[in-house]
Amino acid sequence: MATKKFMYLNRKAPYGTVYALESLEVVLIAAAFEQDVSLAFIDDGVYQIVEGQNPEGIGMKNFSKTYHALGDYDIKQLFVSAESLEERGLSIDDLMPLVWEDEDEDWAEKPSIQVVSNAELTKLMSDQDVCLSF
């Protein structure tokens, strides 16, 4: 099977709608097919990977820990819109320190998150075979 480039666009806040959790589940299931997978976090989607989430007060399960498993599933490219962060008064330091482990370098941890401009994101999206928007 030929490898295709898949990008999952995450544009919505983590709670309040089911989009973020559904996207994450689809990503984990699709990872089994060993395609070239990347994720993008745009607009309120950047809140999905903010550090220190606690949805207890609204009776939701805190699924943010699951993003830390993405590296185990060989998903090493998480692109975050610089403009979306800035519009919300956020920086990369407010995000979870998501990493993947490089088996070839004695399991060294390497950062998965890359902050990129919307112009760069546009280019990345045009390079994909498939973009799925959540």
Added chain:
Amino acid sequence: MADILGAEVDEEGFLVDLKDWTKEIAVEMAKGDDIDLSVEHWDVINFLRDYFEEYQIAPAVRVLTKAIGKQFGKEKGNSKYLYSLFPYGPGKQGCRFAGLPKPTGCI
């Protein structure tokens, strides 16, 4: 509804409430599959429970295989070894004994 040592299980034998899990339940589930749990089984069961605690998901078999190899040595990081312990599938059967839901993407 079926139960194991008083803990409710679904039609595939998975615990309905993860909080019901005890080691005795794991032993009882294994007995039902004609398996005596060894130290090697417990290594995997404990690993699955720790993984779920940390990431809130049961790992896919590929992820489990890699992680077991990393933690317990390369000779154990392969599906042949894991299937020798859990003939019905390390994901499905292992997760059931560990009191976890079926792994995401497992059919």
